[in-house]
Amino acid sequence: MSDNFFERKANFFDRWAPNYDILFTTVFYQAIHKRMLEYVELRSAANVLDLGCGTGRLLHRLATQFPHLRGTGLDLSKEMLRQARQRNQYPKRLIYIQGNAESLPFAQGQFDAVFNTISFLHYPNPTQVLSEVKRVLNQGGRFYLADYSTTRKVKLPFVPGQLKFYPLQQREYLADQVGLKTLAHHYLLSNVFLTILRA
Template sequence: MDRIIQHQYDQLAQHYDQRWQWYLDQTLSLLQDWARITPGDRVLDIGCGTGEFERRILQECPQQSMVGIDLSRQMIAIAQTKCNTYPQVSFQIARAEELPFADASFDRVVSSSAFHYFVNPIKALIEMGRVLCPGGEIIILDWCKNYIVCQIYDYVLKWTDPAYQQCYREAEFHEFFNQAHLTIKEAARQRPGWAWEFMIVRATGTGSGSFRQKFGI
């Protein structure tokens, strides 16, 4: 599955920002508002794509420390080019379910429009909780299957997109956080136009030590 996603997004990378400009503006603006990133935060962006979120944050705070991960080499290459003048920002290929970082490495873990590609969403959330510092926050935005149009997307993509897993109803989404022992502090749904409805969650963890005890990691 990783190779399928890599191949698909390697092909899309060159024209991705231009093709999805409106969508990126809507989703990343919403993620930025919810993330409430402060200059001292260490930020992990899961499914960073072409580094557009990093670029937006760096425009406001050029000293921000950020790490982006993605499965597409071409997406990562574009992200690195965008942010090559910021030594405190890095990108690497990695899976959400196997984050290559130490416990309690980040103050903010964010992800936009990637959750519906996760093969094991609960394991991905457990990993996010593991690398989150005490008092840190996880902010995830994804499509909301409560909305009929997103149900249509979900049906069609399962037949046409080999990399796609599924999107979820809000209650299912929230239950994943509960199973990963993450506490939801705030949640909402937002529909910027008829074509999409997004759900977004802000959650906290319980500290890396307790995560290791609960999940044997």
């Protein structure tokens, strides 16, 4: 996928960033995060990655619930990251960096868990993203993927690129292609399902 595609995606979210947390997404994402955390298992000093971290809400919740957790948020949008850094209440434990999920700037086996919330639908090369997730997870580490599960293809005029939704069976197939094992699926909210995968 061309650099121009990712640049357009980044620019779209840059423009949205200042108002992102005052729109409907705040309540919706909070509800999804709250339900997802019911299924999250982490050691007390876990090192985690949030792909497509946006303004950092999920990492903040994780850092609050797990007081020794260390976390990294990665996003294409520099403005989303600026919002996350400004609101970071745990600067000694949470950092935010710009990057592309298809080419993660991290070492092999660096993380105990990776999270991805309503972001997978934006990725043009899902198998490449899953391959990178597996690479940066340690042995037995978990990938918590929360996204819409549907067979519909959606093109919104204001969002660059076509959004891709994956039914649960297709998530399992894609995961199997890169050596990730599907542990469970859980319904969260409004056709959003959590899939837990293990490296």
